[in-house]
Amino acid sequence: MNKKIMIVVYGGFLRGMGHVVRMKRLAKELLQEGNDLYFYTNDQICVEMLSHPEWYVHMVHESNALLQVQQDIKKLKPDLLVIDVLDCDLQFLQTIKDSCGSARLVLFEEKREEACQLADTVINGIYGGLDGKHEQLNGTAYYHGTPYLLLDHEFKRFKDTYEVRKECKKVVISLGGSDPCGLLSKAVSALLQTNHLDILAVAGKASHIKEQVEAEHIQFIQHTDQLPVLLSEADVAIVAGGMTLYEVICIGVPSIVLSQVDHQAVTASMFAQKGACFHLGLGDLVEEKDLLQAVQKLSDSYFLRRSIHLNGRSLIDGKGIERVKNILIHLMNSHQKEHKDV
Incomplete structure (x- = not known):
């Protein structure tokens, strides 16, 4: 039975x-x-x-x-x-x-x-x-x-195959299933001038964000079941401090964290202390220029991205x-x- x-x-x-x-x-x-x-x-x-x-x-x-x-x-x-x-x-x-x-x-x-x-x-x-x-x-x-x-089984699979590329080309932004602080809009706005990078902005199922940005290097997706694949293709990810942070660290994607709430900030700080991500703090308090600077710092340094990748790999199997x-x-x-x- x-x-x-x-x-x-x-x-x-x-x-x-x-x-x-x-x-x-x-x-x-x-x-x-x-x-x-x-x-x-x-x-x-x-x-x-x-x-x-x-x-x-x-x-x-x-x-x-x-x-x-x-x-x-x-x-x-x-x-x-x-x-x-x-x-x-x-x-x-x-x-x-x-x-x-x-x-x-x-x-x-x-x-x-x-x-x-x-x-x-x-x-x-x-x-x-x-x-x-x-x-x-x-x-x-x-x-x-x-x-x-x-975590979905796919994350383990991508963990085994992900490699840090010498040249940083693609940034994936995923800031939670609901994004109550509207951080996706802030992140996209901060990266409007990064024409040398392809930006993919993924809005969650419960997100209220609907606007699109007219820029050739920025693409929006309104919810997808293919997030594991998209993250595995990223050179840098911008995420909140919830499940997606654990997912990118499992894969080994160098990430920048904008926490949505206090308990996410605690989690992100623990990973940042291990050198497994950049944590900028609570996202609604982060200046766009600081996020842009963090993205530029990571995209410009293969060795920094590889260091974050290696530091995180051992933390989540x-x-x-x-x-x-x-x-x-x-x-x-x-x-x-x-x-x-x-």
Whole structure:
């Protein structure tokens, strides 16, 4: 009998789309193992992103999400309940924990002790820092660090083939699925005079940016499923401090970071200290001239770009999605065994 997995994940313009992207990646892996998947999300743009013919997607209003999830727990009797919601309401988590019976509860990117104590497993690929660690604490299993990042398999493949070219020709700009600070427009404006470079600006699925710039060396794309390929073709990338930063570091693309929010700035600073990227700080505080100067510095120096490439390669191996899939399968199998033993 197929195991049943319920996934609650929220995204959108203010929350960003990183949670949704990584849960869709994980779902594809779990689907291959013969599981039935049921998504619960909060925004129409997330429904569109998660759409897939082989699983179910329900849009819920956050005010009554608890009721629908509770009802479906009772009806479906899932083996696994996954929650990937930024700063998820603690009362919501407590009620779900009380309702989920023998189902295993897994939280992603959760640091609050009172939330973690409710879970069987907590996976913090981003919040866990750069070094991998596994520990058991008060009945909760924790998996920390970049070994547990949910990156697409393509990033591992491009990691094995990417090379730093002597001449810098192409810059790819990707500043998140929603770009709430409008940093894509700032970055494009800063690079208007760089006629010697080809600029590709990629707007995310939930981005509100629509304008195009009439310049021969600048191209816009409004969302694409081909971002791994595009990043692998870049000589320099300009990214935010979310999932795309981990992706370019995994591949080895020399990158400049404009963080969208404070927690991204913390992440980017850690990588910058390792020499794995340039971090200019919170993007809405960065002057266009400083971004232009950073791009010129990187594009002019093959040795600097190669140094950043080499410094980042050892930090992310790109195998996290396989590790996390195996963790969840083991968790469900142990649940099934305990259920039979009762």
